[in-house]
Amino acid sequence: MSGSISNSTELTPVQQELYEFIAGELVSGEGVGAITADEDLIKRGIVDSLGVQMLVDFCESRYGFRVADADLVPENFQTLRQLADYVGRKQAEGGASGRRGLRSRGRR
Amino acid sequence: MSALGLTARDVSRHWREQGPRAALRYARSIVRAQLYMESDEIVIFKDLPRAQTAATGTIRLEEAQAHHLPMLAEFNRRQCNATRTHRFTTGMAGGKRALLGFRDDALIGYIWWHDDSYAANDCYLSRFGVTLTEGEVYGDDLFIAPEFRGRGTPAAFVVAVEAELVRLGYRRMYGFVDATNTPARWLWTTSGYQVVKRRHTYRVLRRFEFVEGEGVLRPTRALLGPRGAIGFIGRRD
Numbered sequence: 001m002s003g004s005i006s007n008s009t010e011l012t013p014v015q016q017e018l019y020e021f022i023a024g025e026l027v028s029g030e031g032v033g034a035i036t037a038d039e040d041l042i043k044r045g046i047v048d049s050l051g052v053q054m055l056v057d058f059c060e061s062r063y064g065f066r067v068a069d070a071d072l073v074p075e076n077f078q079t080l081r082q083l084a085d086y087v088g089r090k091q092a093e094g095g096a097s098g099r100r101g102l103r104s105r106g107r108r
Numbered sequence: 109m110s111a112l113g114l115t116a117r118d119v120s121r122h123w124r125e126q127g128p129r130a131a132l133r134y135a136r137s138i139v140r141a142q143l144y145m146e147s148d149e150i151v152i153f154k155d156l157p158r159a160q161t162a163a164t165g166t167i168r169l170e171e172a173q174a175h176h177l178p179m180l181a182e183f184n185r186r187q188c189n190a191t192r193t194h195r196f197t198t199g200m201a202g203g204k205r206a207l208l209g210f211r212d213d214a215l216i217g218y219i220w221w222h223d224d225s226y227a228a229n230d231c232y233l234s235r236f237g238v239t240l241t242e243g244e245v246y247g248d249d250l251f252i253a254p255e256f257r258g259r260g261t262p263a264a265f266v267v268a269v270e271a272e273l274v275r276l277g278y279r280r281m282y283g284f285v286d287a288t289n290t291p292a293r294w295l296w297t298t299s300g301y302q303v304v305k306r307r308h309t310y311r312v313l314r315r316f317e318f319v320e321g322e323g324v325l326r327p328t329r330a331l332l333g334p335r336g337a338i339g340f341i342g343r344r345d
Contacts, residue, residue, distance in 0.1 A: 042298060049291035050258040056290050069148065069287040074298060 011037060014084040021058050022080075026051045037081040047077050055083070065090040114191045121188040134188070145311040148287030151236045152301040156274050156281060167261075167268040172196070172206035172218065180208075183215050187253065207272060209252075209265045216261060217252035219269055221245050223278065233282055236305045243279045250283075250292075257291070266299045 011019055015037055022035070026046055041047040047055060055077065056067045067090075076086040115138055123131035170176070177197065184192040196206070203226050209216045222231070224240040233239070233246055240246060247269070252262045273281060283301060285292045308320035 045260050048258050048260060049262055049295045052294040053290045067290075069150075069293065072290065072293050072297060 011080065012084055014087050015080045017062070018055075018058075018080055018083050018087070021055075021062075022046060025054055025058075035080065037084075038079050040078055041080070041083075042074055042078055052077060059087060059090075063087050063091060065093070114194055117190050118188050121185070121190075125188060143313060146309070147311075148306065148308050149236075150285050150287050150293075150306045151233060151238055151282060151304040152285060152296050153280060153282045153304050154270075154299070154301045156270050156279055158274060166211055167216070167264045168210045169268050169272050170208045170210065172200060172208050174200070176208060179215060180218075183253070192251075207269055209268065211256065211261065214256075215253075216256040217250070217265060219247050219251075219265075220249040221247045221269075221273070221281075232284055236307070238282060238304060240282070243277070244282065245273055245278050245280070246282045246284075248284065262295050263299060266295065 019035065022041070035041070035044075035046075041051075052072070056072075059065070059067055071086065071090075075082060077083055119131050119135045119138075122134045172180070177193070180196050181190075181193045184190060184196075199220065200206070204220055204222050206218050206220045208218045223245045224242060231240060231246060232248055250262075250266075252265065256262075270281065282304070283296060285296055287293065287306065307322070310318040310320075312318075
């Protein structure tokens with residue numbers, strides 16, 4: 001349901017995926033208007049305590065890495081650009097360590 | 109009623125109101141917690157701002173009093189958690205204090221807290237080597253009803269609580285959160301709370317605790333006390 005948000009131009013593929021998830025799952029039907037790559041998602045109330053849980057779950061399942069507790073900071077989730085950059089960094093760190101992290105998280 | 113009786117009642121309510129699967133999930137979590145628990149514990153703190161800038165008009169606070177108990181019992185019954193009502197009764201009798209949050213006239217949640225005058229009784233922070241001093245409080249259990257989570261309500265509640273504590277003359281609040289409780293971690297992080305200390309613990313039979321890095325397996329009476337839970341906001345039960 002991306003109709004509730006006007007898409008921004010020039011989003012990278014990862015930004016576009018994240019945008020579509022946010023539009024479809026976090027703000028569906030709320031008509032929050034346009035989101036640009038540098039828009040503050042926290043100030044707009046899109047990434048709140050529940051929204052961040054959904055984003056974490058999405059990133060972990062879609063991109064195959066574990067969002068560590070230390071990564072749970074506004075600097076990684078504040079804008080589409082920061083979120084996509086964070087995803088890129090985690091992917092660059094390597095899938096193997098990410099899968100190990102996911103398994104260890106599942107034990108708890 | 110005994111703790112076992114209260115738990116049985118909660119399981120029964122889960123069964124009636126949410127179905128057998130929810131009841132079994134709840135019972136399993138209770139049994140598992142009694143036998144073995146592994147957790148990433150984080151102590152956080154914030155120096156309370158002297159003047160709050162955020163709007164708190166949508167949240168009204170009341171200090172929990174005896175006359176609130178029927179309302180709290182009904183509130184906890186909706187969460188299928190009679191144990192919390194029991195803890196309110198015994199906690200208030202023991203001198204702990206709680207702030208109740210209301211939006212319009214609906215109770216949305218609460219936070220337990222105490223200052224250094226109560227800390228000697230049983231302060232979870234002491235396990236982390238943190239000692240409350242004058243002007244400091246420990247918020248040891250924040251709970252927001254699931255229907256009020258999101259949309260900035262928990263954050264507004266925290267702001268309102270901070271403003272009330274400042275009004276009462278306090279300058280710093282400590283809290284406790286489980287690292288795996290993402291919503292709670294996010295709430296406290298975005299509310300400006302910083303990590304004081306963290307540790308990874310393994311608990312067996314709620315009597316013995318092994319702390320990673322400290323290398324000790326020790327019996328701990330305090331495990332039978334407050335179940336350090338400022339992160340209840342994020343629990344999915």
